[in-house]
Amino acid sequence: MIKDTVETMNKVSRLLDEDMRQGALGLAAIPAYMARGLTTYAFFEAQRAAARYGRLTAVHTRFHLSSEPPTEAALGFGEVFTNAYLLDAPLLVQHNNDYGWWEIEEKLQLARAKGLNMWSEHYPYASGGTVISADFLRPEVWEDIQGNRYEETIFDPKTDSFFNRETFKETVASDPSRNIVIFMPWREEWIKYWLTMPHMAVASDGLM
Numbered sequence: 001m002i003k004d005t006v007e008t009m010n011k012v013s014r015l016l017d018e019d020m021r022q023g024a025l026g027l028a029a030i031p032a033y034m035a036r037g038l039t040t041y042a043f044f045e046a047q048r049a050a051a052r053y054g055r056l057t058a059v060h061t062r063f064h065l066s067s068e069p070p071t072e073a074a075l076g077f078g079e080v081f082t083n084a085y086l087l088d089a090p091l092l093v094q095h096n097n098d099y100g101w102w103e104i105e106e107k108l109q110l111a112r113a114k115g116l117n118m119w120s121e122h123y124p125y126a127s128g129g130t131v132i133s134a135d136f137l138r139p140e141v142w143e144d145i146q147g148n149r150y151e152e153t154i155f156d157p158k159t160d161s162f163f164n165r166e167t168f169k170e171t172v173a174s175d176p177s178r179n180i181v182i183f184m185p186w187r188e189e190w191i192k193y194w195l196t197m198p199h200m201a202v203a204s205d206g207l208m
Helices: 006-021 040-051 073-087 101-113 165-174
Strands: 026-029 056-059 091-093 118-122 127-131 154-156 179-183 200-202
Touching: 006 040, 026 040, 040 056, 040 073, 056 073, 073 091, 073 101, 101 118
Parallel strands: 026 056, 056 091, 091 118, 118 200
Antiparallel strands: 127 179, 154 179
């Protein structure tokens, strides 16, 4: 597990500050992919670097896709929301199209009613692409906690077949940057609601 040191955080903050100074649109952050390796304070410092310049943080929240306590998806939203609120900074919640989206959307609507610059986006489809080493796809999370089966949900375009637990673990070890497709049928009943949510943008994250 990675532990942030003061020296590491200061180095990253300097790099982010320089990027903002040169005109970066904002900070893009993906705690969902490194939930066990990113401390909350390191992420707060990253959001603070963008906030100094009035730039947004666009974030793939820490517990994305999780439906079970103590790692429910909305807790990841709470982390970035608190930071943005305290820093008086804009916030974009990315991919708010899984468990807990209704809670997050309600909170964002309440935030905007108070004048806060906070928004979200969704994908209007029930599958998506990512890398196989994403933290939320680990067997002890994806299968053991979430109750999904690799044979039904995680597809390998390279071999034109679904993974099983063993082939998944083998591929993570041998090819951690492998692009895979996730099938998420639970989204299907929600899509019609996303398209009616006020100020919830439609997004696309297609891999090239």
